[in-house]
Amino acid sequence: MRRILAAGKTVSGAGKRRVQRAVSEFLEFEDVSKRYGEVKAVDHVSLSVRQGEFFSLLGPSGCGKTTLLRILAGFEQPDTGRVLLGGEDVTDLPPYERKVNTIFQSYALFPHLSVWDNIAFGLKVAKRPKREIKEEVARMLTLIQMEDQAWKKPDQISGGQKQRVAIARALVNKPRVLLLDEPLAALDLKLRQRMLIELDLIHDEVGITFLYVTHDQGEAMSLSDRIAVMKLGKIEQLGTPAEIYEAPRSSFVAAFIGDTNFFDGTVAEPLEKNSVLDGLLSVAVDKDYSRLKIEDFPDLECFNDKQIKEGEHVFLSIRPEKLSISRERPEAAPHLNMIEGLVEDVIYLGSQTKYWVRTGDYRISVIRQHSRYLLDEKPIRWREKVWISWHADDGFMLEKYSAQDENLIQLPPEEVGETTEGNQILARAAGGGAAPAESPGR
């Protein structure tokens, strides 16, 4: 499995770098919109996916990701725009004439057919010769390692096996794009982690384009070549997992992908050469760094790659693992921010420890990796006074997010039971977790 490496200093560059449009734009959404009554499920989305790519649509429920997938599968007609697959306009084709196959969240295996017949379904419909069907199904059974379960019915196999049959049933048709609609949501954590690895292996093996819809940032990060983070029918940010994590373009993305600390501040004058910071001369300072005024706080310094003007109200976002925590005041250095606080909570997690530090109105989350842990060291404890410090490059100034965004982020993602993209927000606000999935507009 690919690991997401914390790419320490890619921060500033990645924010500016635009993803190059590849020559082989394989799957394209052009200005696609879809409304359900008042709700804009998909709002003028344009998106291109490359051949062979593992591409994820990631977002909270109600963001339109499933609708986008259903538009590609042919189950929904977009109100505007078109969908191109390998250069061919497929917008008006019925589902059964599209060379795409879907893995449904509920698997949707045919209960009256055996595993073998489920996998053979697509080939039989396509009236392929009997011998070829036999060979192809056998090949798929080997791929999913279920040769000995071929004659079992779906209700006689486990959840993970159903998942694998669903994958085989789709792949046997050799689709140009494999669509995966929250395929792991119904599995428990252990199984989910195993299936993640299997999906990745299968993708490497078959080499076809995967379009993966999920609300789980962990799944998206670990599998994807690129991710489109969606919010309220729009693409909020598109990029590689590292780009999205290390250089979120908005505070919504920063909060949705991983944990972060937000500080509410106002951009002050940029640092000038020879400005004095904490009694030291800071050198080589230019307009790239700004001072940030935060209520009840010392001024903070932050990289200002977006040339945000003075006086603007922003959120400063800093990931917990970018913060250092120490009892002693760290030595002052250029572009080093430091604040003093009181430890409110300590959670020891084995490979790392999580601290919650109180400073004024803020509760700051800090993660310390135990790259070196001596048994006789005196760990920082509850109610100790500590210093938190970070480099100005590790902070991000982002526009503030609205209260609506906050709701999207804070609702527990586990409760999603969707496909009714248009009604999701309502359903979840009413506390109705997994509502029976029924297609909208029927």
Add this chain to the structure above:
Amino acid sequence: MKAEARVKLSEWLVTLPSFVWLLVLFLVPTVLVFAITFKPATPYGGIGEGWTLDTLRTLGNPNYPAIVWRTVWLSIAATALCILLATPMGYYMARVSPSRRRLVLLLVILPFWTSFLVRIFAWKVLLHPEGMLKHALVSLGLISPETSLLYNAYAVLLVMVYTELPFAILPIYAASEKFDFRLIEAAKDLGASSFRAFRSVFLPGIRVGLLTAFLMVFIPSLGSYVIPDIVGGPTSEMIGNKIAQRTFVDRNLPHAAGLSALLTVAVLVPMVAITALRRKENPRSALIEEGV
């Protein structure tokens, strides 16, 4: 052990009333009917002493095979038509919005609010030689004035389908409502046309409903008596009519009992067959019924 025994006893006590009910009102009369078949008839309509095979011999009467055949084909045709009409109906009812569904369900049940006999007489009025339907069809040139809409086997079939249709719609609708329509989407995704998805996924999915509908329509149809009596003629008699005739007109009870026994056996055949079929795959169909 003691607790187990107590459970057994209480189970018996709870089921006892229904056992008594079935024994007294079902098993005993059925055995009596079979027994009377082998009794002689008295000239005054009573049952004589001793045992005889007279009745069985009269069942060989060349009239009967024709009537039995007619009874069977009319019942099969009525059942087939009912299921053919009820399946798309059940599909539709499972797919429409809940408010529309309630309305349609009400319309399906509505005929039950009127007496069965009244509804059949209404058909008699409709199909009458001087009735509106006949006039309309004649003036449209679809039938000749000599054609009779009433008193033939087709009239019997029409009214049978009309009467039994709700009994086919309800079980098929119940099964369709539990059907996971995402499976249809999955089938289309795999390249199946709408019709193919309906045939290969929907129909097997509502199998239980189809079997129930078959029993609910076929068995009462075999025993039809009022419908052929009212809208049928002498050429469209069914076994039910013969039983009534033997009982009330000929006053030959052993003869009536013989025909009834024949009908009972005829009904048992599909019942046993379908029950066996269902039991064979019980674990799975039970799970399907629970929506797994």
